[in-house]
Amino acid sequence: MRSVSYRFPEPRQFEQMIGAAGDSELELGLPPGEQVEDGEWVLAIFDVGPDRRATSAAARAAIAPDGPRLVFEPRDWKRLSDFAQMEASRPPSAPPPAREHGEGFHIEHEPTLATGEEPPPPPPPPPPRVGHVSHSWPPRAGLSSxxxxxxxxxxxxxxxxxxxxxxxxxxxxxxxxxxxxxxxxxxxxxxxxxxxxxxxxxxxxxxxxxxxxxxxxxxxxxxxxxxxxxxxxxxxxxxxxxxxxxxxxxxxxxxxxxxxxxxxx
The missing domain is CATH 3.40.50.2300 (Response regulator)
Structure with missing residues (x-):
C-alpha cells in the first residue's frame, strides 16, 4: 500500500478543500503528478501549515469522468474534518517559510525589499514528508508512546x-x-x-x-x-x-x- 501526499502551506486551504467536498461525497481529487489505479487502496498523507503537522487516512482510488479521485470511509473523513478545523483555528506559531513557485497547492511571492535593505537569510530546508520510504530512521515524534x-x-x-x-x-x-x-x-x-x-x-x-x-x-x-x-x-x-x-x-x-x-x- 503506497502513499499519496498532499501539502497545504496554509491550514485554511486544507479546511476549505475538506469543506468544499461536502459530507455526501467523501472524496478528494489527486494532487498534481500523482497517479492511481482504479480500486487501489492508498495512504493519503496531509502535510498542513508552516509547522508541517501531518495526518493520514486510508482511501480507495476511483477513476471518475472528471479525473481520478480518492474515496474515504465516513469515520476517516470525520477525522480529516476534525483535523482541518483544529489546524485552521490554531494560532500561528511562526510565519510560513517561502516556497518555490508552483509547490503543492500554493504559490507565494518573494517580498519586495526597501532600497539598501539586506535580504533575510534563506529559511531552513523543510523536514521530509511523512509516508515516503526515503525518510531517515528514526522519526522524532511520538516518543514514549x-x-x-x-x-x-x-x-x-x-x-x-x-x-x-x-x-x-x-x-x-x-x-x-x-x-x-x-x-x-x-x-x-x-x-x-x-x-x-x-x-x-x-x-x-x-x-x-x-x-x-x-x-x-x-x-x-x-x-x-x-x-x-x-x-x-x-x-x-x-x-x-x-x-x-x-x-x-x-x-x-x-x-x-x-x-x-x-x-x-
Whole structure:
C-alpha cells in the first residue's frame, strides 16, 4: 500500500478543500503528478501549515469522468474534518517559510525589499514528508508512546520490538488475539501492530471486536503476509487504520507507525 501526499502551506486551504467536498461525497481529487489505479487502496498523507503537522487516512482510488479521485470511509473523513478545523483555528506559531513557485497547492511571492535593505537569510530546508520510504530512521515524534505488538511469530515480535524500543517507544507483545483483547481492556495503548493470521481469533476479528463491540479508538496497523487487495479491503472494513505487508522495510513501517501516532495525538 503506497502513499499519496498532499501539502497545504496554509491550514485554511486544507479546511476549505475538506469543506468544499461536502459530507455526501467523501472524496478528494489527486494532487498534481500523482497517479492511481482504479480500486487501489492508498495512504493519503496531509502535510498542513508552516509547522508541517501531518495526518493520514486510508482511501480507495476511483477513476471518475472528471479525473481520478480518492474515496474515504465516513469515520476517516470525520477525522480529516476534525483535523482541518483544529489546524485552521490554531494560532500561528511562526510565519510560513517561502516556497518555490508552483509547490503543492500554493504559490507565494518573494517580498519586495526597501532600497539598501539586506535580504533575510534563506529559511531552513523543510523536514521530509511523512509516508515516503526515503525518510531517515528514526522519526522524532511520538516518543514514549505505548505500542502493543500482536503476532504469534517470535522473530517478528523480536524484530519489531527491538526496532521500536530503539527509538524510545514502550512495547508490549502478545502472541494471540485473545491475550491482546484482554490486555487492551486492562491497559491503555497508543497503537496496536496486529498480525492477521493468529492461532484462534484472527487479527481481523480482533480489530472488529475492538471497533464495534468495545468502541475503542485505538489506532490499528496490520502487519501481515496477506497481500491481496481483497485482504486490504477486509482489514480496512474491520476498522484498521493502516496496512503493511510482510516482508517489510523498517523505515517504511516506522514512518507509518509515527504517522498514526501523530494523527492520534
Amino acid at each position: 505505548r505500542i502493543l505488538v500482536v503476532d504469534d511469530d517470535p522473530d517478528i515480535r523480536d524484530v519489531v520490538s527491538a526496532m521500536l524500543e530503539a527509538v524510545g517507544l514502550v512495547v508490549t507483545t502478545r502472541t494471540s488475539a485473545e491475550e491482546a483483547l484482554e490486555t487492551v481492556q486492562r491497559e491503555q495503548f497508543d497503537l496496536m501492530v496486529l498480525d492477521w493470521n493468529l492461532p484462534k481469533m484472527t487479527g481481523v476479528e480482533l480489530c472488529r471486536t475492538i471497533r464495534r463491540e468495545l468502541g475503542m479508538p485505538l489506532p490499528v496497523l496490520f502487519l501481515t503476509a496477506n497481500a491481496s487487495s481483497q485482504d486490504m479491503v477486509e482489514a480496512f472494513a474491520s476498522g484498521a487504520d493502516d496496512y503493511v505487508v510482510k516482508p517489510f522495510r523498517a523505515p517504511e513501517l516506522g514512518a507509518r507507525i509515527f504517522s498514526l501516532l501523530r494523527r492520534a495525538k
